[in-house]
């Protein structure tokens with residue numbers, strides 16, 4: 422192997438090891454005021470949304486390996502900031518109504534759950550039956 426290629430590989434390996442030391446916060450804050458909703462709605466949200474939109478994130482084994490860990494942490498931090506079902510019952514009615522509208526918009530257009538997430542979990546994509554349950558909950562019909 423050419424010296425250049427060897428140096429390149431050493432740098433890659435060193436870089437991979439180096440990024441493992443970046444701190445990732447996988448702590449789940451306590452659940453303060455979890456969403457109250459019909460059980461069929463909760464089941465869907467728990468299965469397809471709670472990993473990024475609640476304090477009950479299940480961190481998969483690959484969330485311990487950078488750079489994946491960093492990408493997953495970012496999704497969880499941003500996801501919780503936009504919408505956190507573990508704090509839902511602390512939101513006022515205006516915020517709830519706004520988020521319900523947003524939820525249906527995201528679900529109707531297949532924007533959520535995020536595509537990178539369903540790549541490894543095709544079964545948490547929402548089929549038409551599940552979408553209809555979300556539609557009824559968010560829009561009332």
Ligand code: HEC
Nearest residue numbers: 469470472473496499500503504523524527533534535538
């Ligand atoms: C892999 C993590 C992940 C999953 C799973 C996920 N979301 Fe999100 N969601 C995010 C992130 C990150 C954002 C903020 C950035 C963005 O909009 O992409 C977000 C934003 C949102 C927003 C705010 C809308 C906006 O315009 O930003 C809503 C509403 C939402 N998600 C609903 C849902 C629902 C409902 C589910 C389940 C059916 C779900 N999400 C599943 C990561 C996720």
